[in-house]
Amino acid sequence: KAGVTQTPRYLIKTRGQQVTLSCSPISGHRSVSWYQQTPGQGLQFLFEYFSETQRNKGNFPGRFSGRQFSNSRSEMNVSTLELGDSALYLCASSERESGELFFGEGSRLTVL
Amino acid sequence: AQKITQTQPGMFVQEKEAVTLDCTYDTSDPSYGLFWYKQPSSGEMIFLIYQGSYDQQNATEGRYSLNFQKARKSANLVISASQLGDSAMYFCAMRELDRDDKIIFGKGTRLHILP
Numbered sequence: 001k002a003g004v005t006q007t008p009r010y011l012i013k014t015r016g017q018q019v020t021l022s023c024s025p026i027s028g029h030r031s032v033s034w035y036q037q038t039p040g041q042g043l044q045f046l047f048e049y050f051s052e053t054q055r056n057k058g059n060f061p062g063r064f065s066g067r068q069f070s071n072s073r074s075e076m077n078v079s080t081l082e083l084g085d086s087a088l089y090l091c092a093s094s095e096r097e098s099g100e101l102f103f104g105e106g107s108r109l110t111v112l
Numbered sequence: 113a114q115k116i117t118q119t120q121p122g123m124f125v126q127e128k129e130a131v132t133l134d135c136t137y138d139t140s141d142p143s144y145g146l147f148w149y150k151q152p153s154s155g156e157m158i159f160l161i162y163q164g165s166y167d168q169q170n171a172t173e174g175r176y177s178l179n180f181q182k183a184r185k186s187a188n189l190v191i192s193a194s195q196l197g198d199s200a201m202y203f204c205a206m207r208e209l210d211r212d213d214k215i216i217f218g219k220g221t222r223l224h225i226l227p
Contacts, residue, residue: 033215043203043217056214088155100147101215103157 002027004104006091012110018079021107025072025093031055032074033101034066037088046089049074078109086111115139116204116218124224125194132179133189133221135204143209146187148178151201151220160202163187199225 005024013019025032033056034046045058049068066076072093078085088108092101117136125131137146148160163171163178171178179188191198204218 035217042219045214045216048214058214090155090157092157100145100159100162101157102159103149105154105156108155 004091004093004102006089006104006107008107009105010108010110012112013081014112015081015083017081018077019081019109020075020077021089021091021109023074023076023091023093023104025074025091026095026102029093029095029102030072031094031096031099032068032072033092033094034074034076035090035092036060037090037106038086043090046076081111083111085109115216116206118202118204118218118221120221121219122222122224124226126226127196128193131191131194131198131223133191133202133204133223135187135189135218137185137187137204137206139185139206139208139211141208141210145207145209146178146180147205147207147215148176148187148189149203149205149217150198151203153200157203161189194225196225196227199223 007022031050033048036044047066048056052068063079068074088106090106092103094101115138119134144165146163150158161171161173161176161178163180170180175192177190201220201222203220205215207215
């Protein structure tokens, strides 16, 4: 069974731009969560989707948004990028609500 | 307040020795789950072990075991017979099932296995 796939793996953007990251969960998994990882703040929860509905949301500004499609694939979007948005963005899928998370390799975003 | 506390930012352990990574948590939710993840330098988070708050026995998965002390709110990860490939960041995490049900992570412990 293929694991969680995140694209792109690496990207560089400039301040003010916007970015869309994609996540394809493990086949059969209906829950997708997103995390931001930085050296200073560690792993911070962004949001979680289950069957196309947002179940949970972390404490991030409205510039961070996400969605989930009917095939469980998920995207997250960050608008008006700031230097502080530079981070590793990790996507994780779960077979069920409240299950353990299986992570992708992440998308490393650098904002210049 | 910190929900998950990992007090060891870094550890050095000799190969083949056992190692204990500390994790304490804070919750008033009676239903919760505790997780440990490993993150090698490649960046991918690898699920290691899970312990439910109602589980009577400590969870074990191969060389990994979770020393669950509920009254002390402690969920330490024990790795037996450490290997060079165990060098990585290790994260303790918790999901409060009756609350908002999202998984939150500790700051992590960087483990170095010495040959």
